[in-house]
Amino acid sequence: MSESSNRPPLSIPPGKWSFTRWNTIGQLEALEVHHPLFRATLFVQGAHLAHFAPREHTDWLWLSSEARYEPGRAIRGGIPICWPWFGDPARNPPEVRKRINTGAAHGFARTALWKLEDVRENAHEVEISLSQDANEDFSEVWTGRALALITFVFSVKGCQIALTTTNLGTSPLAFSQALHTYLPTPDIERTRLLGLGQSHYIDTLENWEYRTQEGPVYFHGETDRIYETGESLTVVTPLGSRKLTSVGSDSTVVWNPGPDKAARLSDFPDSGWKTMLCVETANAASDYRVLNEGQSHTLGVFIGRK
Numbered sequence: 001m002s003e004s005s006n007r008p009p010l011s012i013p014p015g016k017w018s019f020t021r022w023n024t025i026g027q028l029e030a031l032e033v034h035h036p037l038f039r040a041t042l043f044v045q046g047a048h049l050a051h052f053a054p055r056e057h058t059d060w061l062w063l064s065s066e067a068r069y070e071p072g073r074a075i076r077g078g079i080p081i082c083w084p085w086f087g088d089p090a091r092n093p094p095e096v097r098k099r100i101n102t103g104a105a106h107g108f109a110r111t112a113l114w115k116l117e118d119v120r121e122n123a124h125e126v127e128i129s130l131s132q133d134a135n136e137d138f139s140e141v142w143t144g145r146a147l148a149l150i151t152f153v154f155s156v157k158g159c160q161i162a163l164t165t166t167n168l169g170t171s172p173l174a175f176s177q178a179l180h181t182y183l184p185t186p187d188i189e190r191t192r193l194l195g196l197g198q199s200h201y202i203d204t205l206e207n208w209e210y211r212t213q214e215g216p217v218y219f220h221g222e223t224d225r226i227y228e229t230g231e232s233l234t235v236v237t238p239l240g241s242r243k244l245t246s247v248g249s250d251s252t253v254v255w256n257p258g259p260d261k262a263a264r265l266s267d268f269p270d271s272g273w274k275t276m277l278c279v280e281t282a283n284a285a286s287d288y289r290v291l292n293e294g295q296s297h298t299l300g301v302f303i304g305r306k
């Protein structure tokens with residue numbers, strides 16, 4: 001692995017910004033956006049969005065009260081970027097798996113330091129871009145050459161994320177990925193997810209068998225599924241609804257650890273499963289992507305009001 005400095009890049013002087021400023025949270029550097037219309041906190045490590053809230057709203061993202069902010073450690077909550085593979089390497093298609101030299105889940109991008117590319121601000125929006133150059137520095141865990149560019153656009157309407165992968169190598173690049181969004185709910189038992197009716201899914205808790213979804217998804221205990229659709233989804237909780245609209249995705253991961261897995265999970269309170277769910281905009285399972293030399297693919301999500 002490359003020597004990673006945890007200091008903010010100096011290429012863009014903070015004095016240029018009106019709404020965005022650096023903050024150190026735990027041992028990590030973060031950009032905090034204090035716009036009159038919304039707030040956001042984005043860590044340079046992992047290009048990890050930890051908070052987003054339009055004015056007068058509580059946070060639209062769930063963040064663990066036990067999250068730790070340390071170099072090389074994934075932050076529990078917000079939106080981890082799973083790249084350039086999603087989930088257990090052993091469960092990825094052979095083409096994706098053959099580049100992975102570790103048993104670690106969800107790729108290296110969520111714990112790697114990203115490079116700040118740009119911050120743009122106006123009266124309505126703040127746009128922040130970061131990049132990850134996946135080169136031989138990562139050869140201990142992954143073989144390939146690729147560039148990931150992620151752009152966040154925050155506004156009072158919501159939060160838009162676009163993650164573009166470009167194959168900088170000479171051979172075809174197969175990869176899987178997810179924008180692993182943790183959403184809050186006051187009560188998981190009174191929460192439902194709409195938009196997946198009639199779609200097929202892999203139930204990873206039932207021996208990875210295929211099932212068909214009938215109606216909304218309800219959460220009664222541990223849930224861990226890969227749906228074969230990238231349709232717009234609505235999360236309905238007792239406190240309100242959010243709409244997730246994706247681009248470049250034909251798969252969605254739906255996850256809640258339930259009580260037993262919650263007790264085993266790192267940086268996760270035992271009762272945390274009652275107040276969160278993950279709806280992950282993905283290219284997972286058979287929806288993995290292959291890019292020829294120089295080709296790009298964009299995976300994106302807009303999290304907005306219903």
Ligand SMILES: O=P(O)(O)OC[C@H]1O[C@H](O)[C@H](O)[C@@H](O)[C@@H]1O
Nearest residue numbers: 074087105106224225253255278
């Ligand atoms: O603990 P992590 O590596 O962050 O993974 C957290 C979860 O991510 C995804 O949603 C997977 O489908 C789950 O099986 C996994 O438990």
